[in-house]
Amino acid sequence: MDRYELRKIVSVKLKLVRVEAGFTQSTMSHMIGLSKKTLVQIEKGRLVAGWSTAVSVCALFSESRILRTALEDSPIKVIKKVGFNEREQ
Template identity: 50%
Template sequence: MDREQLIQQVSKKIKLIRVEYRYTQDRMAAILGVSKKTLVQIEKERTLASWTTVVAVCALFLESDVLKGLLGDAPLEIIETIAHNQVDRTEKRIIKGRVWWTTSEERKRFKLQQNVISQHYRIIDELGNRWYSSFDKEATLFRYSQLTKND
């Protein structure tokens, strides 16, 4: 798959992704950073999405069943590989992003962390999988208490 093929395939699925998320055209256009007119043109297959829009769709709708049906479970890996022509991860990073996060609480399965730059919060499991993220501290603490009530 190359860039043009990916653009064509994702462009054809944007409307289905929007419907899957129950978004209006106005909302979807705002999320993707395009005008409603542009979104309508893409959905009616009168024009193709730009590369930037395709990247945004893949990044912002990772959990979309429509997108997974098209690209499997790693749309960002596909985007990254196409953009760079290859991705070589033979050198493992020792820090693996920990420098950007402070852990404020840790239980058996979950960690509550805050990003030192953006100040947003996240909850990750012992494997580093993100379960929740928000700028709202109270909402994050509530979700953390729900996830850890049996720990």
């Protein structure tokens, strides 16, 4: 898996993670550092979350059943693996 694939998975699952946690779009956008407008665009599939957003979501919602199933591992482990594997030489 590379960064883009991880960002895409997080983007596709973002709304489900938000609903699983019981958060409104306003609360979720504030938690992960996005505008509500950007969050809505990601949830509708019009944008792919950036790396920082993917890291924030995986860190804050590392216990999410949705993320653990989608990533087939602990979200924190996946972030570290992808991040360290693609570091600049």
